[in-house]
Amino acid sequence: MDTQSKKKASIDKGLFFIPLSIVIIFCALVALFPKASENAFNGIFGVITGNFGWALQWFFLANTFIMVYLAFSHYGNKKLGNEKPEFSTPVWLGMLFAAGTSGVAIYWGFSEWFQYATAPPFDIVPLSREAMTYASTYSFFHWGPSAYGLYATVAVVFGFFFFVKRENTNRPSTACASVIGEKNAKGLLGKIIDIVYMMGIIGAVSAAIGLSTPLISAIIVDLFNIQYTLWIDAGILIFFTIFFVFGVYGGLQKSMKLISNIKLAMVIGLLAFVFLIGPKSYMLNNFTDSMGTFVSDYFRMMMTTEPHSAGTFPQSWTIFFFAWWSAYALNTGIFLARISRGRTIKQLVLGATGASCVGCWLHFIILGYYGMNAYETGLVNVIEIFQTQGITDAIIAIIKTMPLATVVLVVMLAVMAVSTVTVINSAAYTLAIVSTNDLPANEEPGRTNRIFWAIALGALGLVLIFIGGLGPIQTISLSTGILTMVIIVIIFIAFFKHDGKKWDEYMERNAQMDALENDTKEH
Numbered sequence: 001m002d003t004q005s006k007k008k009a010s011i012d013k014g015l016f017f018i019p020l021s022i023v024i025i026f027c028a029l030v031a032l033f034p035k036a037s038e039n040a041f042n043g044i045f046g047v048i049t050g051n052f053g054w055a056l057q058w059f060f061l062a063n064t065f066i067m068v069y070l071a072f073s074h075y076g077n078k079k080l081g082n083e084k085p086e087f088s089t090p091v092w093l094g095m096l097f098a099a100g101t102s103g104v105a106i107y108w109g110f111s112e113w114f115q116y117a118t119a120p121p122f123d124i125v126p127l128s129r130e131a132m133t134y135a136s137t138y139s140f141f142h143w144g145p146s147a148y149g150l151y152a153t154v155a156v157v158f159g160f161f162f163f164v165k166r167e168n169t170n171r172p173s174t175a176c177a178s179v180i181g182e183k184n185a186k187g188l189l190g191k192i193i194d195i196v197y198m199m200g201i202i203g204a205v206s207a208a209i210g211l212s213t214p215l216i217s218a219i220i221v222d223l224f225n226i227q228y229t230l231w232i233d234a235g236i237l238i239f240f241t242i243f244f245v246f247g248v249y250g251g252l253q254k255s256m257k258l259i260s261n262i263k264l265a266m267v268i269g270l271l272a273f274v275f276l277i278g279p280k281s282y283m284l285n286n287f288t289d290s291m292g293t294f295v296s297d298y299f300r301m302m303m304t305t306e307p308h309s310a311g312t313f314p315q316s317w318t319i320f321f322f323a324w325w326s327a328y329a330l331n332t333g334i335f336l337a338r339i340s341r342g343r344t345i346k347q348l349v350l351g352a353t354g355a356s357c358v359g360c361w362l363h364f365i366i367l368g369y370y371g372m373n374a375y376e377t378g379l380v381n382v383i384e385i386f387q388t389q390g391i392t393d394a395i396i397a398i399i400k401t402m403p404l405a406t407v408v409l410v411v412m413l414a415v416m417a418v419s420t421v422t423v424i425n426s427a428a429y430t431l432a433i434v435s436t437n438d439l440p441a442n443e444e445p446g447r448t449n450r451i452f453w454a455i456a457l458g459a460l461g462l463v464l465i466f467i468g469g470l471g472p473i474q475t476i477s478l479s480t481g482i483l484t485m486v487i488i489v490i491i492f493i494a495f496f497k498h499d500g501k502k503w504d505e506y507m508e509r510n511a512q513m514d515a516l517e518n519d520t521k522e523h
Contacts, residue, residue: 011449014191016435019198023456027463038467041475048478049315054305056322057314059485060146061302066492067149067349070156076346078503081163082510085342095339096355098260099332101267101363103212103419105143106412109363110395112139113372114386121304121313127383132372136286137293139364141301142318144294144357147325152352154333154488156345157495163341164506165499170433172197172330175491178498193490196483197330198431202460203480204327205427207473209461212416212423213237218392219413223406233465240421241458244428245451263418270411275366277403283369320474323481329488331430371398428453 030037070076085092116135117127124131157175161167167174173190180189217232226232275283294301304314340348375382379401386394399408431453432445464472 010437011446012435012437015194015198016449016452019195019202019431019435020452020456022199023202023460027459030463030467034467038472041467041472045475045478048475048482049312049319052482053315053319056319056326056482056485057303057305059326059489060150060322061299063150063153064145064302066153067145067353070153071346071349075156075500075503076344078345079507080159080337080343080345080348081341082507082514083163083342085340087339092339092343093351093355096336096352097359098264099336099352099356099359101264101359102208102423103215103416104208105360105363106267106270106367106415107211107215107395108139108143109367110371110398111386111391112142112364113368114375114382114394115391116313116317118383118387119311119313119316121301121306121311123306123309123311133289133293136364136368136372137290137297138301138317139368140290140294140361141298142321143360143364145353146302147321148353148356148360149349150325150329150488151332151336151356152349154329154491155336155340155348155352157337157491157500158334159337159340159343159348160495160500160503162337164503164510166506166510170334170430172487172491175499176487176494178494179490193487194434196480196487198434200327200480200484201331201427201430202457203476204324204331205423205457206460206464207324207477208423209237209420209457210464210473212420213461213465215392215395216413216416216420218396219409219416222396223409223413230466234462236420237458237462237465240417240424241454243421244424244454259418260422263415263422266411266415266418270408270415271362271366273404273408274370274402278366278370279373282373283365286369286372287365316474320477323479323485324477326481326485326488327477330484331427370402371395374398374401424454424457427457 087095113132113135116138117131120126120128120131120134121138122134124134161169161175171190171194173185173193176190176193177185180193184190185193213233213236216236217228220226220232220236221228301318304318306312306314336348336352340352343351371382374380380397382394382398385397396409399405399412402408428450429445432449435449435453436445464476
């Protein structure tokens with residue numbers, strides 16, 4: 001890289017040091033005052049869900065209609081650029097399917113049903129037949145069109161900026177320019193928007209790390225018959241972070257695609273194995289029944305707040321997941337947009353939502369119903385293990401009812417480990433890209449930049465694990481998700497009120513520019 005390139009690709013000090021300082025200060029305070037931090041998390045969680053949770057519900061309801069509007073209105077047949085699709089349809093759908101498969105999906109696929117069944121919504125009697133029905137239905141709801149539909153609508157907007165307006169940026173401040181003004185987008189307000197975006201990624205990824213790492217530890221403890229301590233969690237995260245740091249210098253990015261493909265093959269193999277040895281009719285019948293409840297009660301599940309009930313199901317789960325999806329939405333939407341060049345808006349919305357839902361739902365259909373059946377037939381008392389020993393022990397108890405249980409545990413360990421490394425890798429790259437000035441599309445952010453973000457993500461995930469429980473993870477997701485939601489609303493307003501109306505104008509300009517460029521090359 002020459003001197004001029006180095007100057008162009010310098011670190012944006014504001015977008016690097018401010019978010020990094022927030023993470024460092026947060027980790028230090030939690031390490032020094034763990035009990036006070038836990039109390040603070042609980043208080044913040046109550047304030048956010050009680051006072052702002054409804055806003056997330058209305059936001060996701062509105063996005064349901066935005067998703068339908070984009071797919072079936074005049075926008076539906078508009079294309080993201082004049083070029084042919086970059087990837088063939090099978091490859092593209094496969095990439096979208098892979099987006100719905102991850103280590104976290106395995107964690108929730110096994111465990112979500114028994115967490116819901118023991119504390120169900122709508123004042124339903126725990127572990128009753130109705131509780132079991134909603135336990136599985138809510139999994140499809142939380143991990144369905146409400147999540148992936150938001151990713152798809154955000155992808156449409158950024159696809160427009162990338163391939164129609166031809167803006168070379170990964171910063172959401174650029175997408176807000178039509179509302180807040182070009183000067184503000186490049187000034188302090190734009191910096192604040194981008195910092196919130198970065199904190200959303202940090203919060204969402206830390207939540208994923210905080211959920212998957214304890215399960216990795218539990219599998220290691222069981223496989224090697226050793227005593228569990230928090231230092232096992234710490235050692236795992238430290239190992240993953242060091243692995244990534246060395247990988248940055250050793251070409252990890254080049255091998256990440258191969259590793260991800262191997263992970264996807266293992267996930268598909270795991271799901272296929274459990275389906276073949278599991279109660280297939282039970283799985284398919286329950287899925288069919290749950291889909292009926294899903295369709296009939298979609299809007300009830302979307303909007304319930306249970307104001308006259310002592311229960312907190314929507315606050316603990318629906319609002320938590322909505323915040324998590326919101327925190328992830330900009331980053332995932334940018335990824336979906338990048339792989340969808342040349343696609344129509346209808347293809348993007350329906351393809352991204354449908355393929356991702358299928359990839360994710362298979363975890364609940366196969367892993368979740370296998371565990372539910374094992375409990376209902378008396379094969380293993382999952383509920384008692386969950387209530388007395390915890391989520392990870394309950395998951396392992398379910399796996400141990402399978403033939404070749406040790407092999408299954410090894411495969412799960414590999415999948416969870418690769419998923420965690422992949423999460424740290426992709427997030428560190430994204431954060432490094434955003435915090436670099438004028439980074440050319442064909443260049444990578446600096447190694448030091450990426451390494452700092454990998455260490456920060458690992459440290460924050462470690463802090464959440466040391467505090468313990470789902471509460472801190474939920475609070476982090478809520479805090480970052482609420483703020484990210486505000487940015488997404490501004491981006492939608494900018495698109496529908498200003499930028500999107502110039503779609504045909506930009507496409508005509510691009511066609512003229514491309515024709516002129518081709519003519520110049522020929523001569």
